[in-house]
Amino acid sequence: MNMKTSNRIIMILYVIVLSLLLIQVGKYYNKFVNKENNDDFVIKYDYEDNSRIVSDMNNNGYSSCLNGLPLYELDNERKEIEEYIKEHDMALYYGDINTSYVLKYNENITYYGASLIKLLDALYLYDNKVNLMTKVSYISDRGDKCSSNKQVDNEITLKDLVYCALSVSDNDAHFMLYNYIGRDNLVRYGDSLGAKNILTSSEKFGNQTVINTNIYLKKLYEIKDTKYGKFLIDTMTNDFYSSINKKLDVNVAHKYGKWGNYYHDVGIVFDDNPYTISIFTKSANDDYTELVGKLSLMIYEYHSKYWLIVNRECGK
Numbered sequence: 636m637n638m639k640t641s642n643r644i645i646m647i648l649y650v651i652v653l654s655l656l657l658i659q660v661g662k663y664y665n666k667f668v669n670k671e672n673n674d675d676f677v678i679k680y681d682y683e684d685n686s687r688i689v690s691d692m693n694n695n696g697y698s699s700c701l702n703g704l705p706l707y708e709l710d711n712e713r714k715e716i717e718e719y720i721k722e723h724d725m726a727l728y729y730g731d732i733n734t735s736y737v738l739k740y741n742e743n744i745t746y747y748g749a750s751l752i753k754l755l756d757a758l759y760l761y762d763n764k765v766n767l768m769t770k771v772s773y774i775s776d777r778g779d780k781c782s783s784n785k786q787v788d789n790e791i792t793l794k795d796l797v798y799c800a801l802s803v804s805d806n807d808a809h810f811m812l813y814n815y816i817g818r819d820n821l822v823r824y825g826d827s828l829g830a831k832n833i834l835t836s837s838e839k840f841g842n843q844t845v846i847n848t849n850i851y852l853k854k855l856y857e858i859k860d861t862k863y864g865k866f867l868i869d870t871m872t873n874d875f876y877s878s879i880n881k882k883l884d885v886n887v888a889h890k891y892g893k894w895g896n897y898y899h900d901v902g903i904v905f906d907d908n909p910y911t912i913s914i915f916t917k918s919a920n921d922d923y924t925e926l927v928g929k930l931s932l933m934i935y936e937y938h939s940k941y942w943l944i945v946n947r948e949c950g951k
Contacts, residue, residue, distance in 0.1 A: 697949055700948055700949035701734055701736075701945070701949060703948075704944055704945065704948055704949075705944065705948070706944075708940075708944060709937060709940060709941060709944070712933070712936065712937045712940065713738075713937070715933065716738070716930070716933050716934065716937060717740065719929070719930060719933065720740050720741070720930070723916065723918060723926055723930075724916070724917055724918075725740070725741070725914060725915060725916050725918075725926075725930065726740060726741035726742060726744055726746065726844070726845045726913075726914070726915040726916075727739060727740045727741070727742075727845060727912075727913070727914055727915075727930070727934075728742055728845035728846060728848070728849040728911070728912070728913040729910060729911070729912050729934050729937075729938070730849055730853070730910060730911045730912075731908065731910045731938065731941070732853070732856060732908075732909045732910055732911065733908055733909070734945065736941065738934070738937070739845065739846075741845070741915075742844060742845050742846050743844060743846070744844065744915075745832060745842045745843070745844055746842065746843060746844070746897060746899065746915045746917075747840070747841075747842060747843075747894060747895070747897050748833070748840060748841055748842050748843030748847075748848075748892050748899070749840050749892035749893055749894040749897060749899070750800075750804045750806075750809070750840065750890070750891065750892040750893065750894075751843050751848055751851075751890060751891075751892040751899060751901065752809070752821075752833065752834075752839075752840050752841055752843070752892075753800040753801060753804065753808075753809050753812075753890065754801065754848075754851045754852075754855070754890045754901075755821065755824070755825055755830070755833070755851060756797070756800060756809060756812040756813065756816065756821070757797045757800070757801060757867055758824075758828075758851060758854055758855065759816055759820070759821060759824045760793060760797065760812075760816075760863075761858060761861075761863050761864075762824065763824075765793065766793075767792065767793045767794035767797070767863070768792050768793070768794060769792065769793050770790040770791065770792055770793075771790065771791060771792075771793065771796070771811055771814075771815050772789060772790060772811075773786035773789045773790055773791045773811070774807070774810070774811060774814075775807050776806070776807055776810055777806050777807050778807070779799070779803075779805040779806055779807040779808065780805075781798075781799035781802070781803050781805040781808065782795070782796060782799045782805050782807045782808045782811070783807070785798075785799065791811070793812070793815065794866075795808075796808040796811050796812050797812070797866075797867070797870070798866075798870055800812060801867065801870045801871050801890060802870050802871070802873055802875065803875055804875065804876070804890075804891065809839070809840075810839060813839050818834060818839075821833075821834065822834050825847070828850050828851070828854060829846075829847075829850050830843075830846075830847040830850050830851070831844070831846075831847065832844075833847060840892075840894070843892070843899070843915075844915075845901075845913040845914075845915055848899075848901040848913040849901075849911050849913050851901075852901060852902065852903055852911040852913070853911060855867060855868070855888070855903065856903055856909070856911065867888075868888045868903070871888035871889055871890055871902070872886055872887065872888045872889075873889075875891070876891040876893060876900075877889050877891065877900060877902075878891070878898075878900045878914075878923060878924045878926075878927035878928045878931065879900045879901075879902045879904070879912060879914065879927065879928070879931040880902070880931075881924055881925075881927075881928035881931070882928045882929070882931065882932040882935075883904065883931065883932065883935055885904060885905060885906050885935075886904075886905040887902045887903065887904050887905065888902055888903045888905070889901065889902030889903075890902065893919055894919070895919065896917050896918070896919050896920055897915075897916070897917060897919055898916050898917075898918055898919035898923040898927070899913070899914065899915040899916065900914055900927050900931075901913040901914070904935065904938075906935070906938065906939075908938070908942050910938055912931065912934055914927050914930055914931065
């Protein structure tokens with residue numbers, strides 16, 4: 636082999652090695668490219684942030700494939716979502732349940748949560764194995780109709796209180812659950828789940844972040860196949876002050892919160908690939924149904940395109 640041939644072979648090998656390196660760089664580029672110059676908007680995989688991961692995630696090949704997805708294909712949609720959120724001063728948490736893929740914006744900003752606390756009431760009863768047929772004294776501060784109609788001889792079951800609190804956001808039902816559970820117990824329970832700063836003043840509704848509500852929704856999804864979980868999801872699948880489902884042709888179990896200028900809607904979207912979504916706003920005096928409904932649709936379309944990429948790249 637002469638020197639000229641030897642140099643040619645070396646050059647060919649060099650080109651092959653360089654090409655392989657560029658492919659690997661391309662795969663991992665997506666882990667950082669979406670951060671750009673804006674640390675407020677985060678798009679990432681966060682396996683530790685999701686207690687339910689599909690069995691395929693135990694397959695290192697599948698996990699590696701997810702981490703190497705060409706997410707730059709979603710750049711235009713992501714930027715549109717970001718601009719819309721900034722324009723309307725919102726907070727967002729979207730979490731794909733099967734892959735733990737997350738979009739979050741203003742996730743650490745604390746909002747007055749209003750009736751979102753009622754979902755925590757319901758989850759407390761499940762995790763503490765409370766008999767839902769337990770009866771408590773019926774006490775009305777507001778004369779809300781749901782709990783009033785379900786009380787018998789000035790007593791009402793915890794199950795009826797949960798139903799009223801989640802289906803039509805009955806405040807009397809929340810007050811009775813709050814008194815039964817106890818403020819300190821509710822705070823400790825929220826803290827045990829990872830929810831922070833939920834009741835920091837003397838009133839009974841407290842604050843929330845979209846991180847908190849995403850925690851509640853993931854917990855709800857975990858128990859969806861239990862008798863109580865099915866009851867909660869059926870109860871929350873309604874149109875009462877709902878916005879997330881307004882432009883979607885898919886079932887959504889939701890809970891809203893509204894007080895003053897605050898309006899929030901959080902829920903589980905039961906797509907073929909389900910996800911959790913929390914949208915917080917200060918737009919209660921505007922057309923909040925349209926504002927939140929549009930963002931929900933943008934997320935749904937983003938989610939659908941994301942899964943087209945997953946299926947194409949990872950054979951899921």
